[in-house]
């Protein structure tokens with residue numbers, strides 16, 4: 001761990017045009033953090049429709065999406081498949097190492113990445129990427145390290161807040177919504 005891992009890193013202003021990859025933690029970000037243990041080792045999770053619509057909007061952009069999580073669940077696998085999330089990494093102990101390997105594979109750099117996490121296991125990645133975000137109910141000390149705090153809690157629209165933020169700052173929000181509406185009208 002870096003000595004200054006507990007402090008907010010100084011970063012260059014975000015070049016939003018260069019942002020190409022949205023990565024997320026699962027528990028506490030895509031979900032409210034609760035994990036329901038069912039029979040036969042089944043795990044149930046709550047996801048939010050507003051986040052889902054955000055991913056559908058991203059299909060009309062050149063952004064890639066992914067999830068890096070320490071746990072493993074079939075529910076998340078199904079959710080990622082439904083939302084066309086391209087990069088799913090489950091059972092990850094070292095998220096920064098996972099990110100480095102993914103970036104090497106995609107020929108991308110930290111400057112291309114937005115990441116949302118809610119707890120200490122996300123902080124090494126949050127410190128490195130171009131723009132780090134966190135839900136409104138993330139751990140308070142993690143919020144201090146993040147570049148941006150969403151209006152909503154994890155599992156209650158925090159990811160949609162972030163997707164809207166990215167689209168607005170890229171200057172493609174209206175164009176993207178229009179493309180989506182043209183497709184369904």
Ligand SMILES: [Mg+2]
Pocket residue numbers: 025026027028029117118119
């Ligand atoms: Mg988490």
